[in-house]
Amino acid sequence: MSQATVAIRPARGFVLPRFLTSEHPFPWLAPITAVLLIFGVYPLLYALWLSLHKRNPATRISIFDPEYNWLKILTDDRMWGAIGHTYLYTIVAIAIELVLGLLIALLLDTDRRGYGVLRALMTLPLVVPPAVTGMMFLLMMDGSFGVLSRGLYATGLLSPSTPILANSSTALTGILIADVWQWTPFMVLIMMAGLRALPKDPYEAAAIDGATPVQAFFKLTLPMLSKIIAIAVLIRGVDLFRTFDYVKVMTEGGPGTATETLTAYAGTIYFKNADFPYASTIALMTLILVVVTSSLFIKIFKVRF
Amino acid sequence: MSFKGFDKQTYIVDSAKAFGSRKISKREFMRRMGMAGIGFSAFSAGLLGNPYRRSLGKPAYAADITLPDDQVKFLKEVGGKYKGATVRYTSEATPPTVVLNQIKDQFTNLTGINVEVEIVPLEQVLAKATQDVQGQLGSYDLYYLDQAWVATFAPDCIDPIQYTKDKPDLAMPGFDWDDFSKPLVSGLAMYEGKMVGIPFDIPIFILMYRQDILEKHGIKVPTNYAEFTDAVHKITEAEKANNIFGTGLQAKSGHYSLECDWTQAVWGHGGSIFRADKTFSGNDEAAIKGLQWYQDLLKNAPAASTTSTWDGQFQMMAAGQCALVQSWDEFFPGLDADDSKVKGLWQPAKPLQSEAGLRPASEAGFGELPNLGHQGGSIMGLSQYSKNQEAAWIFMQWACSKEIMTQCTLAGGFAPMRLSSFADERVKAKAKVMPGTTRHLETVLWTIDNVMASEPDMPLWAGFANNEIPTELGKLTTGQDYGGDAKKCMDAIAAMIDSKNKEAGLL
Numbered sequence: 035m036s037q038a039t040v041a042i043r044p045a046r047g048f049v050l051p052r053f054l055t056s057e058h059p060f061p062w063l064a065p066i067t068a069v070l071l072i073f074g075v076y077p078l079l080y081a082l083w084l085s086l087h088k089r090n091p092a093t094r095i096s097i098f099d100p101e102y103n104w105l106k107i108l109t110d111d112r113m114w115g116a117i118g119h120t121y122l123y124t125i126v127a128i129a130i131e132l133v134l135g136l137l138i139a140l141l142l143d144t145d146r147r148g149y150g151v152l153r154a155l156m157t158l159p160l161v162v163p164p165a166v167t168g169m170m171f172l173l174m175m176d177g178s179f180g181v182l183s184r185g186l187y188a189t190g191l192l193s194p195s196t197p198i199l200a201n202s203s204t205a206l207t208g209i210l211i212a213d214v215w216q217w218t219p220f221m222v223l224i225m226m227a228g229l230r231a232l233p234k235d236p237y238e239a240a241a242i243d244g245a246t247p248v249q250a251f252f253k254l255t256l257p258m259l260s261k262i263i264a265i266a267v268l269i270r271g272v273d274l275f276r277t278f279d280y281v282k283v284m285t286e287g288g289p290g291t292a293t294e295t296l297t298a299y300a301g302t303i304y305f306k307n308a309d310f311p312y313a314s315t316i317a318l319m320t321l322i323l324v325v326v327t328s329s330l331f332i333k334i335f336k337v338r339f
Numbered sequence: 340m341s342f343k344g345f346d347k348q349t350y351i352v353d354s355a356k357a358f359g360s361r362k363i364s365k366r367e368f369m370r371r372m373g374m375a376g377i378g379f380s381a382f383s384a385g386l387l388g389n390p391y392r393r394s395l396g397k398p399a400y401a402a403d404i405t406l407p408d409d410q411v412k413f414l415k416e417v418g419g420k421y422k423g424a425t426v427r428y429t430s431e432a433t434p435p436t437v438v439l440n441q442i443k444d445q446f447t448n449l450t451g452i453n454v455e456v457e458i459v460p461l462e463q464v465l466a467k468a469t470q471d472v473q474g475q476l477g478s479y480d481l482y483y484l485d486q487a488w489v490a491t492f493a494p495d496c497i498d499p500i501q502y503t504k505d506k507p508d509l510a511m512p513g514f515d516w517d518d519f520s521k522p523l524v525s526g527l528a529m530y531e532g533k534m535v536g537i538p539f540d541i542p543i544f545i546l547m548y549r550q551d552i553l554e555k556h557g558i559k560v561p562t563n564y565a566e567f568t569d570a571v572h573k574i575t576e577a578e579k580a581n582n583i584f585g586t587g588l589q590a591k592s593g594h595y596s597l598e599c600d601w602t603q604a605v606w607g608h609g610g611s612i613f614r615a616d617k618t619f620s621g622n623d624e625a626a627i628k629g630l631q632w633y634q635d636l637l638k639n640a641p642a643a644s645t646t647s648t649w650d651g652q653f654q655m656m657a658a659g660q661c662a663l664v665q666s667w668d669e670f671f672p673g674l675d676a677d678d679s680k681v682k683g684l685w686q687p688a689k690p691l692q693s694e695a696g697l698r699p700a701s702e703a704g705f706g707e708l709p710n711l712g713h714q715g716g717s718i719m720g721l722s723q724y725s726k727n728q729e730a731a732w733i734f735m736q737w738a739c740s741k742e743i744m745t746q747c748t749l750a751g752g753f754a755p756m757r758l759s760s761f762a763d764e765r766v767k768a769k770a771k772v773m774p775g776t777t778r779h780l781e782t783v784l785w786t787i788d789n790v791m792a793s794e795p796d797m798p799l800w801a802g803f804a805n806n807e808i809p810t811e812l813g814k815l816t817t818g819q820d821y822g823g824d825a826k827k828c829m830d831a832i833a834a835m836i837d838s839k840n841k842e843a844g845l846l
Contacts, residue, residue: 090842090843090844091798091799091802091843092797092798092799092843092844092845093843093844094473094494176643176646177641177642177643177646178641178643178654178655178658178660179658194642195642196642197642197643197645197646199646200592200642200643200645200646200817201817201818202814202817202818202819285592285593286591286592286593286594287593287810288591288592288593288594288810288813288817289592289593289645289646289813289814289816289817289819290592290593290810290811290813290814290815290817290819290820291593291810291814291819292817292819302593302806303806304466305462305463305465305466305469306462306465306801306802306805306806307801307802307806308469308473308491308801308802309802310473
């Protein structure tokens with residue numbers, strides 16, 4: 035018996051079960067493995083199993099037909115529309131949040147008095163549940179009494195006859211505003227952590243050489259932050275790909291299907307049509323797209339964890 | 340004005356209570372919260388409004404419940420056998436459910452049976468019920484079933500009449516099945532000869548108009564679609580500067596509310612959703628006329644109509660933004676609330692007559708009843724998979740008994756299911772301008788008895804009514820697709836629906 039085992043043997047004769055004193059990794063990995071199997075692998079396999087079935091909603095009978103749902107996806111225009119909206123939403127949101135996040139982080143990256151409070155205030159939107167944020171912006175964008183809508187009407191940027199969320203060309207922008215408001219602080223936090231970790235020496239050398247702040251930013255800050263940016267984009271990108279709350283609360287995918295993302299479409303098929311196999315297929319397709327896109331991103335930008 | 344900590348908290352709590360009980364206005368509530376330093380939160384809370392469906396005003400239960408002695412005895416003796424059981428019911432926040440949730444303790448006091456009422460949005464009710472029946476879980480003992488879902492869930496519910504026969508010892512004395520409105524039972528609760536549940540809620544389309552605006556412009560109360568359209572145009576034109584429109588709609592893309600509006604437009608123009616051969620007929624000439632009429636109405640309604648469900652439509656009426664609405668009668672009591680800025684100004688009238696004539700039910704498919712008053716009722720269904728079936732059945736009878744249903748009407752002025760409730764003197768006494776008014780119920784009863792319309796009864800209808808139809812209609816009405824061409828849109832829907840019905844073996 036090893037010394038370590040002896041050390042954790044309690045006094046008064048109580049002996050821990052042998053598997054808890056083992057030096058073999060299995061007992062220590064077993065709980066997390068079980069959790070992963072139950073909450074990760076099993077649902078995934080179940081979704082896969084469902085996707086291989088064709089369900090008759092009238093009789094509720096499901097028959098094994100492995101090709102049916104996967105072929106249906108290829109010919110489903112709404113599905114392709116949802117893929118387009120998802121990528122558009124993800125790319126635009128990441129771009130705006132990244133630029134804004136970096137700019138705000140640069141502004142807040144100082145030890146001057148009072149900035150600590152500002153940094154703390156920046157994180158407040160992150161603690162609001164996304165569904166509540168969606169509801170808040172839905173009300174602010176209401177065509178009749180919404181504060182935001184009224185402001186836009188007053189400035190002439192929007193006509194009262196076309197409320198933001200009722201117009202297929204502006205509805206996605208409306209949802210993006212809510213997302214940007216809530217998640218830009220996340221980017222700020224990551225960028226700020228990155229900025230704080232940057233070495234000072236290159237900046238001192240650049241200052242001696244007469245570099246302007248703008249030159250220092252583009253020649254030093256940005257290249258040194260690139261790995262941090264890549265990781266932030268990856269984490270946020272995966273999250274954006276799964277966006278559901280804002281769409282569900284603010285537009286339900288509408289008007290028409292103008293803001294329907296993959297998760298929103300899967301939700302509609304599942305909850306409204308009760309077509310569980312097809313909804314599972316859409317969910318699996320979302321997973322495949324996330325994995326492929328993330329892998330490509332990691333490869334192209336050489337992200338290392 | 341400054342606040343100490345304790346004073347500030349009590350001030351906020353007192354103000355919130357006053358706002359909750361409608362003793363102070365939203366404006367006053369926001370002012371007070373602003374003073375207390377939480378202006379933004381108050382702003383959000385104020386905008387969120389109340390949590391009840393269709394924002395009809397909060398039904399407040401106040402009256403005493405006096406059940407007949409034999410029913411009290413039944414509840415104590417028979418219900419008492421199931422003491423400790425818990426009955427679970429999931430429902431949308433319909434007015435009767437909200438009242439029921441307030442008074443359920445009285446049932447528990449008599450029987451010892453606990454009742455959990457889970458109130459969630461309509462879509463979630465459908466999702467929860469669907470998952471429950473799919474897995475035959477019995478998580479819920481009772482289901483709230485919208486009329487559009489009755490066929491879908493028919494196999495999962497126990498026929499209450501049959502259950503009464505099978506278990507006579509569990510039958511509540513004096514329940515009186517004949518007291519239920521016949522059209523409601525046949526149009527709402529029956530599917531292929533089976534009674535799926537007991538009618539529990541009956542919002543129905545009636546005409547509502549702003550008397551003052553109509554009088555101001557010398558317009559008589561419209562009785563048919565042509566007169567209505569003419570009046571809507573005139574009012575929009577005349578009142579545009581005052582931001583008042585001829586009508587207000589519940590045209591939110593992808594939402595069931597838009598499907599309800601569309602259905603009424605189709606029926607009112609002589610069309611139907613399905614033909615007798617069960618093919619989709621929403622793309623025939625009559626139905627297209629109905630949809631084109633609706634497209635025209637949208638130009639004469641607040642722009643927010645295309646993002647509004649029934650809640651938004653009620654808000655438009657309450658805010659004085661429109662003058663003529665053909666929609667849910669449930670709006671009416673809220674319009675007469677004390678804090679309503681249009682109190683006493685809205686009047687009820689019979690649904691619009693169809694100049695084109697109605698399509699006979701025999702020429703429509705899947706049990707559809709084309710008519711003038713679209714009903715959006717619901718039933719309470721007893722789950723086949725319930726693990727507390729007997730206890731749930733006793734609760735269901737109590738909830739649907741004469742006295743309780745009448746109390747639901749008295750609490751909020753909402754239309755009852757029972758004829759005795761319509762005739763109840765307490766209900767009649769509230770037929771005047773007052774909070775929870777019942778002055779629209781005469782029109783409602785006439786509509787139920789004479790011109791009630793029902794959507795098709797078929798297993799795929801819940802999906803069609805909540806997804807395919809309102810989504811494609813949304814593309815048309817918001818300009819995402821079809822270039823404003825109603826026929827093109829309906830042809831696309833027809834192809835989609837016929838194909839799905841064929842695949843499911845229904846065609």
